Amino acid sequence: MSNVASVSRAVRAAAPGRPVTFWALAARRFLRHRLAVTSLAVMAVIGTLALGAPLVAPHSPTAIDAVAFQAAPSRTHPLGSDSVGRDVLSRLIYAARVSLTVGLLAVAMYVVIGTAIGAAAAYYGGGIDLVLSRIMDVMLSFPPLIIILFAVTVFGRPSIWNVIIVLGLLGWPSLARLVRGQFLALRDLEFVLAARATGASDARVVIRHMLPNALAPVLVAATFGMANAILVEAALSFLGMGVQPPTPSWGNMLTDAQSLTVLERMPWLWVPPGFMILISVLSINFVGDGLRDALDPSLKL
Amino acid sequence: MQRYILRRLLIMVPILLGITVLCYLILSLTPGDPVQMLISPSMSAEDMVIKRRGLGLDQPVHVRYVKWLGELSRGNLGYSFTSGAPVTKRVGERLIPTLKLTGTALLLSYAIGIPVGVIAATRRYSAVDYVATVLTFLGISLPTFFLGLGGIYIFSLRLQWLPVGGTLTLGGDGGFVDGLYHLILPAAVLAVAGAGVVTRYVRSSMLEVLGQDYVRTARAKGLAEFIVTRHHALRNALIPVITIAGLQIPALLAGAVITEQVFEWPGMGRLTIEAINQRDYPVLMAITLVTAVLVAAGNLLADVAYAAADPRIRYE
Numbered sequence: 001m002s003n004v005a006s007v008s009r010a011v012r013a014a015a016p017g018r019p020v021t022f023w024a025l026a027a028r029r030f031l032r033h034r035l036a037v038t039s040l041a042v043m044a045v046i047g048t049l050a051l052g053a054p055l056v057a058p059h060s061p062t063a064i065d066a067v068a069f070q071a072a073p074s075r076t077h078p079l080g081s082d083s084v085g086r087d088v089l090s091r092l093i094y095a096a097r098v099s100l101t102v103g104l105l106a107v108a109m110y111v112v113i114g115t116a117i118g119a120a121a122a123y124y125g126g127g128i129d130l131v132l133s134r135i136m137d138v139m140l141s142f143p144p145l146i147i148i149l150f151a152v153t154v155f156g157r158p159s160i161w162n163v164i165i166v167l168g169l170l171g172w173p174s175l176a177r178l179v180r181g182q183f184l185a186l187r188d189l190e191f192v193l194a195a196r197a198t199g200a201s202d203a204r205v206v207i208r209h210m211l212p213n214a215l216a217p218v219l220v221a222a223t224f225g226m227a228n229a230i231l232v233e234a235a236l237s238f239l240g241m242g243v244q245p246p247t248p249s250w251g252n253m254l255t256d257a258q259s260l261t262v263l264e265r266m267p268w269l270w271v272p273p274g275f276m277i278l279i280s281v282l283s284i285n286f287v288g289d290g291l292r293d294a295l296d297p298s299l300k301l
Numbered sequence: 302m303q304r305y306i307l308r309r310l311l312i313m314v315p316i317l318l319g320i321t322v323l324c325y326l327i328l329s330l331t332p333g334d335p336v337q338m339l340i341s342p343s344m345s346a347e348d349m350v351i352k353r354r355g356l357g358l359d360q361p362v363h364v365r366y367v368k369w370l371g372e373l374s375r376g377n378l379g380y381s382f383t384s385g386a387p388v389t390k391r392v393g394e395r396l397i398p399t400l401k402l403t404g405t406a407l408l409l410s411y412a413i414g415i416p417v418g419v420i421a422a423t424r425r426y427s428a429v430d431y432v433a434t435v436l437t438f439l440g441i442s443l444p445t446f447f448l449g450l451g452g453i454y455i456f457s458l459r460l461q462w463l464p465v466g467g468t469l470t471l472g473g474d475g476g477f478v479d480g481l482y483h484l485i486l487p488a489a490v491l492a493v494a495g496a497g498v499v500t501r502y503v504r505s506s507m508l509e510v511l512g513q514d515y516v517r518t519a520r521a522k523g524l525a526e527f528i529v530t531r532h533h534a535l536r537n538a539l540i541p542v543i544t545i546a547g548l549q550i551p552a553l554l555a556g557a558v559i560t561e562q563v564f565e566w567p568g569m570g571r572l573t574i575e576a577i578n579q580r581d582y583p584v585l586m587a588i589t590l591v592t593a594v595l596v597a598a599g600n601l602l603a604d605v606a607y608a609a610a611d612p613r614i615r616y617e
Contacts, residue, residue, distance in 0.1 A: 138319035145555035264458045274447035282442040
């Protein structure tokens with residue numbers, strides 16, 4: 001955030017002769033998108049809460065209060081307590097760690113895999129492209145949640161790490177397709193041909209010359225991907241196939257609400273975690289929208 | 302056109318095979334042994350070996366896969382590990398409720414998305430457009446299960462307008478109205494995310510068309526703005542939106558897994574969860590296959606409809 005602001009200030013302060021970089025222009029455009037800037041601030045708050053959870057949370061997320069089962073909000077438990085007697089507010093704060101960790105790590109993982117595969121398919125073309133593209137077709141022509149459900153069970157006991165690994169290993173095809181398209185357009189441009197003519201290795205051409213030019217759409221896709229990863233983790237945990245209690249996750253905090261008694265009589269148990277999922281996913285999507293407008297207005301994602 | 306459809310059908314075959322191989326591999330890696338789910342304390346180790354042989358689990362993966370394919374070619378999807386019932390029957394009876402739910406949701410998402418997208422595009426950058434954009438983002442950001450639980454809380458528990466779940470009233474007449482009454486809430490919940498996506502596409506497609514020369518000509522002739530939007534722009538703007546219907550199908554089927562769980566809707570999504578918990582591989586493989594066929598068929602239909610709606614599109 002402060003980084004973005006300082007870049008924009010630098011742009012305004014720049015003397016007329018100094019070239020304005022693409023990223024500085026993008027930062028200026030991003031700052032005009034009010035919803036995106038507000039959302040970035042919301043994400044910063046949630047991120048800070050997640051990092052500082054032990055300092056902010058009134059209780060331990062797993063500590064059991066033996067005199068408070070499904071207790072209504074009170075002074076000791078501002079958002080009440082769950083069916084085992086754990087403090088809902090503390091669990092809510094700690095659960096932010098789960099969602100953000102899954103979002104960041106799973107997406108980082110598939111961005112690396114997807115970029116490598118997409119780049120390889122476009123750069124080498126021919127048989128390699130054919131095989132990789134068909135694999136993408138197969139994986140993209142199936143609802144990801146269903147494969148993810150299968151795969152999560154493969155790893156035995158479901159946990160946050162299973163969810164991250166499965167999302168990371170299965171999320172790459174759409175990103176690979178995007179990178180492939182970008183690289184196909186770049187492959188025959190003069191600067192790439194020039195780099196190759198000077199005898200640069202394949203790795204150098206791809207990493208130094210092509211990748212920086214394909215980064216903008218990847219960044220946008222990764223942002224939307226993070227929102228999606230958080231939704232998928234929440235859904236898996238809700239179904240009991242993701243993060244398991246006592247580790248708190250916004251998704252598994254909603255599991256209890258499948259009982260009509262909890263749903264009707266104890267809204268403090270399910271409304272706050274649902275709301276947190278909504279707020280974080282919404283903010284990340286708005287940031288993604290702002291990034292898309294800022295980086296490439298013609299991009300349709 | 303016939304040749305195009307035929308070619309697409311032929312391409313479908315390797316893709317479907319690929320999906321079944323992928324899922325067979327994933328499932329065969331599962332450490333959770335289906336036999337473990339079936340044993341009772343009275344079974345000896347010997348009984349378990351017999352049981353395993355009975356289910357064909359003593360053979361290597363590739364042998365099992367080829368056998369499965371062979372049976373498939375005869376229209377046999379195998380027998381459920383847990384109930385022993387033919388899988389075709391178990392999946393078949395769950396397919397109709399899912400089609401009903403996802404079909405209604407698809408229609409609803411278009412019924413909401415098209416008008417909202419058109420209004421947002423014709424009043425670009427107005428307050429209406431802004432509200433529509435925010436609502437769109439809300440739609441795609443709301444977790445299905447939270448929306449479903451919220452819907453049950455408001456419409457079923459507080460207002461008592463709609464049932465909390467199921468497809469029919471127990472002991473009721475089981476008529477069309479009763480079915481519809483049970484369908485409204487789950488279908489609406491499932492439609493929300495789709496409506497968001499459709500709105501965004503309709504808006505951007507409409508904006509593109511409204512900027513074209515022939516629309517300016519229509520306006521220059523002095524036609525009312527309503528006529529220009531309705532007759533000149535909308536028809537062309539909706540053509541690319543058709544393809545979104547094909548892309549919506551995987552999202553709807555995935556959403557159905559969660560919606561069916563929340564609303565106790567006896568469809569394929571709920572069966573998926575049951576089969577995963579019971580490690581019922583034949584049922585899971587059948588669900589995979591049916592889902593893949595539905596997705597592929599939906600995409601093909603969307604592409605054919607696209608070509609039918611737009612004479613400029615020629616598939617060779």
